[in-house]
Structures are given as structure tokens and as C-alpha cells.
Amino acid sequence: MLTSKLPMLLAALATGLSTFVFAQSAPTPPDAELRAAMEWAFPLNPPPAAHAPMPDMHKPLHVPGSARTYTLADYDHMFGAPDWFPQDHPPMPRIVARGRKPAWACAFCHLPTGQGRPENAPLAGLPAAYIIEQVKAFRSGKRVSGGPEMARFMPAEATHVTDADLKQAAGYFSSLHYKPWTQVIETATVPKTHMVHFILVADTGNAREPIGNRIIETSTDIARTELRDTRFGFVAYVPPGSIARGAVIASKGAGEALPCESCHGSDLRGVGNIPPLASRSPTYIIRELILFRLGGRANTAAAPMQQEASHLSLRDMIAAAAYAASRKP
Numbered sequence: 418m419l420t421s422k423l424p425m426l427l428a429a430l431a432t433g434l435s436t437f438v439f440a441q442s443a444p445t446p447p448d449a450e451l452r453a454a455m456e457w458a459f460p461l462n463p464p465p466a467a468h469a470p471m472p473d474m475h476k477p478l479h480v481p482g483s484a485r486t487y488t489l490a491d492y493d494h495m496f497g498a499p500d501w502f503p504q505d506h507p508p509m510p511r512i513v514a515r516g517r518k519p520a521w522a523c524a525f526c527h528l529p530t531g532q533g534r535p536e537n538a539p540l541a542g543l544p545a546a547y548i549i550e551q552v553k554a555f556r557s558g559k560r561v562s563g564g565p566e567m568a569r570f571m572p573a574e575a576t577h578v579t580d581a582d583l584k585q586a587a588g589y590f591s592s593l594h595y596k597p598w599t600q601v602i603e604t605a606t607v608p609k610t611h612m613v614h615f616i617l618v619a620d621t622g623n624a625r626e627p628i629g630n631r632i633i634e635t636s637t638d639i640a641r642t643e644l645r646d647t648r649f650g651f652v653a654y655v656p657p658g659s660i661a662r663g664a665v666i667a668s669k670g671a672g673e674a675l676p677c678e679s680c681h682g683s684d685l686r687g688v689g690n691i692p693p694l695a696s697r698s699p700t701y702i703i704r705e706l707i708l709f710r711l712g713g714r715a716n717t718a719a720a721p722m723q724q725e726a727s728h729l730s731l732r733d734m735i736a737a738a739a740y741a742a743s744r745k746p
């Protein structure tokens with residue numbers, strides 16, 4: 418029943434969020450609160466202002482604490498990634514560092530440390546078999562991601578990467594320790610934000626607005642974030658009371674929803690092939706819960722999560738994500 422919504426979801430992702438409408442014939446009515454949440458949980462790349470200057474592809478770039486220099490021309494083609502702190506991770510396999518045409522470098526999006534960014538996914542510390550399974554699900558079309566522009570990346574990558582390279586990449590990322598880098602802050606008001614290049618960025622000026630039923634995950638220094646500085650993370654604003662409520666959902670469940678810990682482990686650090694959630698991007702967690710609920714993750718192993726997500730309100734999803742993100746990995 419849920420998987421029957423997948424073609425609609427794919428079509429909606431392809432045509433853009435503003436036209437995101439579930440087919441009128443869907444058995445369950447469209448879920449307005451989830452649709453609204455897609456505005457902040459699904460990354461967008463609005464066109465730059467007409468007068469915005471073209472980036473200088475050959476300007477030397479630096480981040481604090483690294484002696485290395487890169488230019489956009491070194492990696493913006495997606496067959497490379499700045500590796501500011503090579504001492505922070507083991508040597509990368511070729512597919513991760515440079516890709517193998519036409520497969521892009523995994524590190525371009527997921528970073529050399531596998532930390533990922535809110536608009537993609539953290540891979541460090543995921544079970545290798547889970548990584549392989551998910552890439553194969555993208556390849557077969559059983560899994561989609563947030564879009565519309567971002568949604569095209571993993572299906573293309575999954576089609577282009579060889580199974581041998583995928584195995585190497587999975588082994589590499591699963592060997593890495595995920596480093597907490599998202600500070601979770603409960604607050605009633607947040608800076609007004611807009612999306613630039615897939616990330617929420619504070620508007621100029623100090624305008625604030627009520628947080629409402631949202632998570633606003635942003636950077637306090639977007640320049641360092643854009644440089645892919647792996648020693649500089651994110652801040653996620655969540656509604657007051659979310660973390661305490663999330664703790665209850667994680668340990669006791671909510672209504673028909675089972676306790677997250679019953680499958681993801683008592684500390685949400687993952688069990689066997691069930692992935693860890695602790696300290697990971699709460700925006701990513703919400704996006705996945707929405708996708709499970711709407712049938713965008715429809716591989717066989719996703720069945721328990723489709724059930725689980727169908728029992729959670731958006732408020733409960735936000736609470737569970739806030740709690741998970743605030744835990745130690």
C-alpha cells in the first residue's frame with residue numbers, strides 16, 4: 418500500500434516541491450503537515466540572484482588549522498574533494514577520494530571523514546552491509562531521496578559505481594568513527610532563514626521568527642561549511658521540550674509506535690544492520706522518516722520503518738530526531 422505511493426513521490430520530486438501533490442486518488446489523504454515539513458527538511462538549490470558574481474574557480478582556498486590549499490577547480494567537477502585534515506581519517510580508497518568516471522568521488526558529498534552534510538547523509542560508522550544495501554536500493558529505484566535536484570545524485574552514483582568500488586567505499590566509511598558535530602539547541606524562536614545551495618542560511622539582519630513545528634539546522638559560519646571544513650559543524654534549533662519528549666519515544670514508544678531503542682539499541686548506536694542514529698543530523702533523520710512514511714524507502718529491510726513512521730506525528734518525529742541528534746555516538 419505504501420509502495421504504491423512511490424511513483425507519485427518520484428514524480429513529485431522530479432517536478433519540484435511547489436507542485437508536490439499526492440495523486441487525488443491516493444487511498445489516504447495527503448498529509449499536509451509532512452508536506453509542509455518538506456520545505457525545511459528537503460534540500461533545495463534556488464537559482465542565484467541575477468547579479469550574483471560568478472565564483473572564482475582559481476582563487477586559493479584555506480580553512481583554519483590546515484596548511485593545505487585548494488581551488489574550486491580542484492574539486493568542483495565532483496571527481497575530488499578538499500581533504501583539509503588527512504590526519505583525521507585513514508587513507509581513502511580511490512572511489513571515495515577521486516571517484517572513477519562516471520562515478521563521482523563519494524567524499525565530494527559525504528566528505529573524507531564520512532560526516533556528510535544535512536542535505537546528504539552521514540556515512541561514518543554505518544555497517545558496511547547496510548551501506549551496500551542502500552546503494553543497491555538507490556540503483557533499483559526502491560529508495561529515493563529529498564529533491565528535486567538532490568534526488569538525482571544517489572540514483573546516478575549508484576548506477577555508475579562498480580560493485581568492487583562500492584565494497585571498498587562501504588568498508589572505508591564503516592571503519593570511521595562518527596564525530597558529533599551538530600549542536601542541538603531548544604528554542605522558541607529561530608533566526609529567519611532561507612535555503613542557499615541546499616543549506617538553510619540565516620537571513621541578513623537579526624530577524625527572528627517562532628520555530629513552530631520545525632527543526633532549523635544551519636551553520637554559524639556558512640563560509641567554512643561551504644569550504645567543506647570537516648572540523649566545523651552545524652547547529653540544529655528544535656522546539657522547547659523536544660529532547661525530553663524524544664527520550665520517552667525512544668525508550669517507551671508513542672501510541673502504536675514502538676520504542677526506537679527496541680531496534681536501534683539502548684543508546685541509539687545501532688544493532689547489527691540497523692543503523693545508528695545517535696548524534697546524526699536531525700534534518701536527515703526527519704527526511705528519512707518522511708520518506709519511510711511516504712514510501713520513498715521501499716526496500717525489503719525498510720518494512721519495519723514504514724510501519725513505525727506511519728504511527729508518528731510530525732511533532733513526534735521532530736522529538737525523536739532531536740533526542741537522537743543530542744545523544745553521543
Ligand code: HEC
Nearest residue numbers: 521522523526536537538548551562563570571574578586
Ligand atoms: C553528488 C553527491 C553525492 C555523491 C557523490 C555520493 N552521494 Fe551518497 N548520498 C547523497 C545524497 C543526497 C543522499 C541521500 C540523502 C537522503 O536520503 O535524503 C545520499 C545517501 C547515501 C547513503 C544512504 C545512507 C543511509 O544512512 O542510509 C549511502 C549508503 C550513500 N549515499 C553512499 C554513497 C557512496 C558509497 C558514494 C560513493 C560511491 C556516494 N554515496 C556518493 C549524495 C551523494
Ligand code: HEC
Nearest residue numbers: 675676677679680691692702705706718719721722725737
Ligand atoms: C521494529 C524495528 C524498528 C523500530 C522500532 C525503529 N526502527 Fe528505525 N530502522 C529500523 C530498520 C530495520 C532500519 C533500516 C531500514 C533499511 O535497511 O532500509 C531503520 C532505519 C531508520 C532510519 C534511517 C537511518 C539511515 O541511516 O538512513 C531512521 C532515521 C530511523 N530508523 C529512525 C527511527 C526512529 C526515530 C525510531 C523511533 C521513533 C525508529 N527508527 C524505530 C528498524 C526500526
